[in-house]
C-alpha cells in the first residue's frame with residue numbers, strides 16, 4: 388500500500404514551526420552583530436534588519452515548499468535573494484506524524500491564507516526587552532484562524548541560556564504543542580496589556596475591569612503566551628494598532644488550548660486574503676475557563692462605540 392502524504396494543513400504547520408524557529412535564530416544574530424538598521428515606518432512603528440531578514444527567511448522557506456500559497460507578511464514583499472542557510476524546507480516530524488483533525492484533511496491550497504509577523508514586539512526588541520519578542524506564523528482556513536506557531540527566540544535567555552528559545556504551536560481540534568498550558572490563579576484578575584502603545588481609551592478599559600494586577604508588556608504573541616501560561620487571565624487592548632498578522636497565530640494557538648481571542652466586542656476577526664489588515668476593533672483574549680463574554684460586558688459601551 389502506498390503511504391498517504393500528510394494533509395496540507397498539518398504539513399504547513401510542521402513547516403512553519405521549522406521556518407519560525409530559523410527566523411528566531413536570525414533575530415538573535417542581528418542583535419548579536421549590534422547594528423539593528425532601524426527604519427521608522429510610522430508613528431511609534433519601527434522596522435529593523437531583524438524584521439526584514441526574518442520575514443524573508445519565512446516567506447522564501449514556505450514559498451519554496453508551497454508554490455502559489457497566499458502568504459501575507461507584515462514587512463511587505465520583496466524578491467531579493469537570501470542566503471541559502473535561511474531557506475528551511477524540512478518539517479517538524481512530531482507534528483507531521485499527528486492525526487489531522489477530520490475537518491482539515493481535505494483543505495486545499497486555495498482555502499489557506501498564511502499571516503506572518505516575522506518579529507512581534509519590535510519596539511521592545513530595539514530596547515533590549517528581548518523575551519517580549521516572538522515570531523508569529525498563522526494559518527487561516529477559509530478566513531478562520533485554525534493553526535498557529537508562536538516562537539519565542541529569547542525564552543530563557545537570562546536564566547538557562549543553554550535552553551534558549553521555545554516554539555509553541557496549536558491546531559484547532561488537535562490542541563497545543565511545545566508546552567503545557569496552565570490555568571491562571573483563581574480569585575483574582577491579572578490583565579496583560581500594551582507597554583508601548585497605550586492611550587486614554589486603553590487605560591479606561593483597564594480601569595473598568597478593576598484588575599488586581601496589570602502587566603504592561605510588549606507584543607501580541609508575548610501577551611498571549613502569558614495567558615497560555617496562566618500568568619494572566621486576559622489580554623486587553625482597547626485600541627486600534629494591531630494587525631491581522633499580530634493576532635492570527637496567537638488566536639489559533641489560544642483557541643486550540645480552549646481560550647479565545649476576539650475584538651473588544653467579543654466577535655472573531657477573520658483572516659481571508661482580502662480582509663483589511665488593521666484590527667480596528669481592539670483585542671480581547673482570555674484563558675481557557677475564563678468567561679470571555681463577562682469581560683466584554685464590563686467594557687463600557689462608550690469604549691466599545693469608539694472601536695468600530
Ligand SMILES: Nc1ncnc2c1ncn2[C@@H]1O[C@H](COP(=O)(O)O)[C@@H](O)[C@H]1OP(=O)(O)O
Nearest residue numbers: 432506507508509581584605606607628629633
Ligand atoms: N500603533 C501601532 N502601530 C504599529 N504596530 C502596532 C501598534 N500597536 C500595536 N502594534 C503591533 O501589535 C503588537 C502588540 O502591541 P503592543 O506591544 O503595543 O501590545 C506590537 O508589538 C506591534 O507589532 P510589531 O512589533 O510586530 O510591529
Ligand SMILES: [Mg+2]
Nearest residue numbers: 432433461509
Ligand atoms: Mg511592526
Ligand SMILES: [Mg+2]
Nearest residue numbers: 504507508633
Ligand atoms: Mg506584531
Ligand SMILES: [Mg+2]
Nearest residue numbers: 461504506507
Ligand atoms: Mg512585527
